Structure formats: structure tokens, C-alpha cells
Amino acid sequence: xxxxxxxxxxxxxxxxxxxxxxxxxxxxxxxxxxxxxxxxxxxxxxxxxxxxxxxxxxxxxxxxxxxxxxxxxxxxxxxxxxxxxxxxxxxxxxxxxxxxxxxxxxxxxxxxxxxxxxxxxxxxxxxxxxxxxxxxxxxxxxxxxxxxxxxxxxxxxxxxxxxxxxxxxxxxxxxxxxxxxxxxxxxxxxxxxxxxxxxxxxxxxxxxxxxxxxxxxxxxxxxxxxxxxxxxxxxxxxxxxxxxxxxxxxxxxxxxxxxxxxxxxxxxxxxxxxxxxxxxxxxxxxxxxxxxxxxxxxxxxxxxxx
Amino acid sequence: xxxxxxxxxxxxxxxxxxxxxxxxxxxxxxxxxxxxxxxxxxxxxxxxxxxxxxxxxxxxxxxxxxxxxxxxxxxxxxxxxxxxxxxxxxxxxxxxxxxxxxxxxxxxxxxxxxxxxxxxxxxxxxxxxxxxxxxxxxxxxxxxxxxxxxxxxxxxxxxxxxxxxxxxxxxxxxxxxxxxxxxxxxxxxxxxxxxxxxxxxxxxxxxxxxxxxxxxxxxxxxxxxxxxxxxxxxxxxxxxxxxxxxxxxxxxxxxxxxxxxxxxxxxxxxxxxxxxxxxxxxxxxxxxxxxxxxxxxxxxxxxxxx
Numbered sequence: 001x002x003x004x005x006x007x008x009x010x011x012x013x014x015x016x017x018x019x020x021x022x023x024x025x026x027x028x029x030x031x032x033x034x035x036x037x038x039x040x041x042x043x044x045x046x047x048x049x050x051x052x053x054x055x056x057x058x059x060x061x062x063x064x065x066x067x068x069x070x071x072x073x074x075x076x077x078x079x080x081x082x083x084x085x086x087x088x089x090x091x092x093x094x095x096x097x098x099x100x101x102x103x104x105x106x107x108x109x110x111x112x113x114x115x116x117x118x119x120x121x122x123x124x125x126x127x128x129x130x131x132x133x134x135x136x137x138x139x140x141x142x143x144x145x146x147x148x149x150x151x152x153x154x155x156x157x158x159x160x161x162x163x164x165x166x167x168x169x170x171x172x173x174x175x176x177x178x179x180x181x182x183x184x185x186x187x188x189x190x191x192x193x194x195x196x197x198x199x200x201x202x203x204x205x206x207x208x209x210x211x212x213x214x215x216x217x218x219x220x221x222x223x224x225x226x227x228x229x230x231x232x233x234x235x236x237x238x239x240x241x242x243x244x245x246x247x248x249x250x251x252x253x254x255x256x257x258x259x260x261x262x263x264x265x266x267x268x269x270x271x272x273x274x275x276x277x278x279x280x281x282x283x284x285x286x287x288x289x290x291x292x293x294x295x296x297x298x299x300x301x302x303x304x305x306x
Numbered sequence: 307x308x309x310x311x312x313x314x315x316x317x318x319x320x321x322x323x324x325x326x327x328x329x330x331x332x333x334x335x336x337x338x339x340x341x342x343x344x345x346x347x348x349x350x351x352x353x354x355x356x357x358x359x360x361x362x363x364x365x366x367x368x369x370x371x372x373x374x375x376x377x378x379x380x381x382x383x384x385x386x387x388x389x390x391x392x393x394x395x396x397x398x399x400x401x402x403x404x405x406x407x408x409x410x411x412x413x414x415x416x417x418x419x420x421x422x423x424x425x426x427x428x429x430x431x432x433x434x435x436x437x438x439x440x441x442x443x444x445x446x447x448x449x450x451x452x453x454x455x456x457x458x459x460x461x462x463x464x465x466x467x468x469x470x471x472x473x474x475x476x477x478x479x480x481x482x483x484x485x486x487x488x489x490x491x492x493x494x495x496x497x498x499x500x501x502x503x504x505x506x507x508x509x510x511x512x513x514x515x516x517x518x519x520x521x522x523x524x525x526x527x528x529x530x531x532x533x534x535x536x537x538x539x540x541x542x543x544x545x546x547x548x549x550x551x552x553x554x555x556x557x558x559x560x561x562x563x564x565x566x567x568x569x570x571x572x573x574x575x576x577x578x579x580x581x582x583x584x585x586x587x588x589x590x591x592x593x594x595x596x597x598x599x600x601x602x603x604x605x606x607x608x609x610x611x612x
Binding site: 091092094095096098100103105106108111112114115118120121123124125127128129148151152250252254255259260265266267268269273275 | 400401402404406408411412414420424434435453454457558560561562565566573575576581
């Protein structure tokens with residue numbers, strides 16, 4: 001019997017439990033608070049970190065999030081397998097990024113304004129076709145964005161550490177090529193995780209390297225962005241529009257100037273919600289590997305941070 | 307020498323002329339007002355209809371629009387080839403329909419409200435994945451919508467006269483199956499042209515056959531919709547949201563109740579703008595067929611109306 005501690009957001013507990021029960025997993029016992037013989041934890045990193053010291057038999061933690069920062073603190077134990085959620089957020093992130101892009105390019109707000117005063121106003125709209133999108137990070141989420149961009153007839157550039165595995169990226173850039181990657185983009189999307197090497201990677205220099213009028217999306221982690229450099233670039237119009245789902249400090253404090261920076265959309269870390277159905281399916285797949293001693297999917301390297 | 311009368315919207319004339327000139331077409335002379343030896347007209351049906359009687363040598367009209375209603379009046383001459391614009395609007399229409407769908411499902415307006423008062427508010431959003439979209443008409447525009455819907459993980463049903471050519475449609479319905487087509491849809495999109503058999507096809511009965519809370523898009527023609535039946539269905543909440551790009555009367559008069567019906571978006575016939583680049587490319591292709599006596603693309607059947 002394998003003891004599983006289930007630790008999603010409290011309001012989701014029942015939903016997760018029902019889904020796990022209907023999956024008919026073999027040799028499993030589910031508990032909702034830490035007991036000494038728990039082998040597996042499935043839940044949110046921010047909750048798991050609070051009870052990490054109470055589980056001497058811990059073998060495996062499956063995170064319900066993609067980002068596992070709370071568990072990466074070097075002072076914490078690392079004597080277990082940590083797997084994160086991957087593959088489930090790509091489609092949701094595409095909906096988010098292309099939802100906002102189309103909202104902006106197709107001028108939905110201007111149309112609403114016209115409608116309020118019963119004005120028939122054939123607003124001239126733009127199109128995504130032919131535009132160039134640059135993905136800072138091309139993992140499973142970046143690949144999904146690349147696929148949607150290709151579907152809409154866009155050019156796709158990718159900046160990665162080394163990998164060139166996504167077929168929908170037209171051209172790859174690495175290492176010192178960051179500024180040449182940036183210089184022809186209509187839209188820059190940051191998808192990078194929070195690691196030591198991604199801190200402030202979107203800084204004044206990178207923003208200035210983007211063409212006048214470019215758009216910027218941050219759906220990776222807030223730590224990757226120099227927020228004050230962005231406020232300045234938005235103010236001057238050099239960056240025409242920005243959508244920020246993640247911020248250096250969350251929740252973003254009410255007094256923060258970003259709330260009312262020019263042409264910015266703040267979306268409160270909701271771009272790719274964790275749907276219990278997706279995460280239980282992912283857990284079930286990994287659990288079946290766990291009990292048959294196969295290599296788990298989506299193992300996090302504690303040093304790389306992803 | 308073939309004489310071409312160029313009749314786009316006045317403000318676009320120069321743009322069209324430049325594009326045609328740089329295409330280096332053989333044996334062509336371009337004029338901007340009707341003279342008796344004009345063989346070809348390339349422009350907007352609403353302008354062409356005004357000079358149709360002044361062109362005794364007319365052989366071919368290439369419309370810059372998909373809809374050619376002004377030229378279909380049975381009282382008008384039909385002794386020439388009429389070709390419309392097809393193939394160029396599919397991608398633009400996908401941007402429009404999925405732009406509005408994502409805008410609504412991902413609750414962009416609610417997020418904007420939260421931002422106005424500097425509120426960090428993780429709005430729970432919905433997803434397109436798993437939803438069912440029904441296409442009333444599956445020609446080149448419907449096929450493009452089907453392809454985008456499939457990309458976002460949706461189920462696609464199609465209602466057509468007879469054809470079943472689009473690979474992205476999961477299930478087809480025909481003839482008397484209209485109400486069974488409607489009964490499981492989350493979203494109904496009308497893409498039908500204006501023909502005698504499509505008048506008021508979206509009526510009270512069809513709207514009632516849709517599940518409670520369905521969305522409705524009209525990007526075909528206004529004549530296909532019973533607008534008062536829709537206003538009632540929106541008022542009761544049976545239809546949760548509607549996007550109307552085309553209306554029975556355009557411009558929609560300022561006093562029309564649709565402007566302020568519940569949860570309706572009126573978009574002033576701008577879903578798929580005619581970009582001169584696209585239409586000149588299409589004309590050039592057809593012109594090369596014309597001068598070599600090949601069958602033209604996109605010939606309209608005056609009786610069917612498309």
C-alpha cells in the first residue's frame with residue numbers, strides 16, 4: 001500500500017479526491033494531512049513546503065503547478081523525486097496569449113465604445129498573419145504557442161538555451177544572440193521559468209532592442225522582467241502594449257505603478273489555470289509508472305530549477 | 307489589349323492601382339471610369355451595379371467581396387462571368403470568431419474592471435477545449451473556422467446542403483437535420499451566404515433548439531437571422547452571448563433595439579476586411595487564366611447566389 005498525501009488548494013480537495021477515486025488506482029491510500037508513512041505527495045508547492053519536514057518516508061512529490069519555486073530553496077531537502085505539471089498548460093496558454101493578441105489587434109474595445117453610442121463604425125482592423133512572434137523559452141508551453149502562431153500565419157522565432165526541438169519555430173537563437181533575436185519581433189512572449197539565469201533577462205537593453213511599437217507578454221515568471229524598464233518603455237510608446245500575467249511580487253500591491261502604466265493588461269496569474277481533471281490525469285499516468293518502477297515524467301532538476 | 311475598369315472603394319484606388327502595376331500583367335489597360343470597350347471590372351459589387359449598363363463589351367467581373375448580392379438582382383444582366391472573392395477571408399474570419407470567443411471565455415472585460423481599481427483578482431476562466439462548435443455552412447470560411455476550432459481542441463459539427471469535404475468537421479448534418487445539428491452545440495456560427503433558402507434560417511425554432519447558454523455568431527449574412535427572435539432569446543438568457551457582424555439592415559439604424567440587447571456585440575461588418583494585397587493576388591491569378599482561356603476560379607452561379 002502506498003500512502004498519498006493530497007494537498008491541492010483546500011477548495012479543490014473534494015474534486016481531486018473524487019477524480020482520484022474514480023481512477024481506481026491500485027494499492028493506494030489517500031490521506032489529507034501529513035502522517036509519518038506518506039510516500040507520495042500530490043499538490044501545490046506552496047502547501048507542500050510547509051509539511052516537507054514531517055514526511056520521513058517521502059519518495060515522490062507531484063506538483064499541480066508548472067513552477068515549483070517554493071521547493072527549490074537550497075536549504076530544503078532534496079532526497080525525493082520532484083515532478084511538475086507539464087504538457088497540460090500549453091493549450092490554455094495559447095488561448096490566453098492569442099486571446100489577448102486578437103482582442104488588441106481586432107480592436108474589440110474600440111468596437112464596444114462605438115456600440116455604446118449605437119454607432120455603426122467599420123473599424124479598420126489588423127491581422128496576425130505575417131507578423132513575427134518571438135518566444136523566450138520553447139518548452140512545452142512555448143511549443144504550443146509556436147503551433148498556434150503558425151496556425152494563424154505568423155513567423156516564429158525562438159530563443160532557447162540549446163534545444164531546437166519544436167518544428168513550428170522558423171529560426172532559433174541561443175546564448176549571446178538575445179538582442180539579434182529581439183530586433184525583428186512584432187511580439188515578444190516570455191515563457192521562461194524562474195531560475196538564476198533568467199533574472200531580469202527582459203531589461204532596458206532587451207526592450208530597446210525590440211522594434212518601435214512591439215508588444216510584450218510575460219507568462220513565464222515575474223522575476224524575468226525589470227518592471228521599471230517596462231513602465232518606461234510603455235510610457236514612451238516604444239512598447240505599444242504589454243500583458244503581464246506574472247509579476248515579481250504577487251499579488252501586485254495596490255500602489256504599484258504597473259497597475260496604471262500605459263497600455264498594460266494585468267491578469268493576476270490566471271493565464272493557464274490548473275484544472276483538476278488535467279492534473280489528475282497526469283498524476284495517474286505518473287503513478288502507474290511509479291508503482292512499476294518506471295522513470296517518471298517531468299522530473300525537475302533541483303539545480304536547473306525546471 | 308484588355309481594358310480593365312478598376313472600381314474598389316475610392317480611398318483604396320491608388321493602393322489597388324499600384325499593386326496591379328507592380329504585378330506586370332500582360333496586355334492590360336487600366337481605367338477608372340466606364341468606357342464602352344471595357345471587358346473586365348474588378349471592384350465592389352455596390353459600385354459595379356451602378357455602371358453595369360454602360361459596358362457593352364463586358365466579359366468578366368471580379369468582385370472584391372465574398373457577397374455579391376447587388377449583382378444578383380434578377381432584373382440585371384447576367385451575360386458575363388461573375389467571380390467573387392474566396393479563400394482570402396478564412397484566416398481573417400478565424401481571427402474574428404476566435405478572438406471574440408476567447409475574449410468572452412477568458413473574461414477579458416472582467417479582468418479590465420479589476421485592473422481599473424488595482425485589484426489582484428484571479429478570475430476563474432473557462433477554456434475552449436472540449437466545447438462543441440456548429441458551423442452553419444462549411445465552404446472556404448467554414449473550413450477555416452473548423453481548422454482553428456480543431457486546433458483549440460473543440461468538437462466540430464457542420465451543416466451543409468450536401469458537401470462533406472472539410473476534414474476538420476467531426477460530423478455532418480444536412481437537410482431536415484437542422485434541429486438535431488443544433489441541439490448539442492455550445493456555439494453556433496452562421497457562415498451562410500444570402501440566398502433564398504437561407505432567409506430567416508436562424509429563427510425562434512432553431513434558437514430554442516440550442517442548449518441553454520449557447521453562444522451565437524453571425525458572420526454570414528444578416529438576412530439569415532430573425533433578429534427579434536434573437537433579442538428575445540438573449541433577454542431570457544437562453545442565448546448567453548451573440549456576436550453580430552452582419553445585420554439585415556446595414557448600417558444598423560441607431561434606434562434598433564439590437565444595439566442594446568443583452569450580451570450582444572455588434573461589429574459593423576468588419577470581421578473579414580478585404581485587404582487589397584489579398585484581392586490583387588486573387589485577381590492576378592484569375593487574370594492569367596482569363597487571357598489563356600482557362601476556367602476562372604470562384605465563378606458565381608447567379609441562381610444559387612454563390
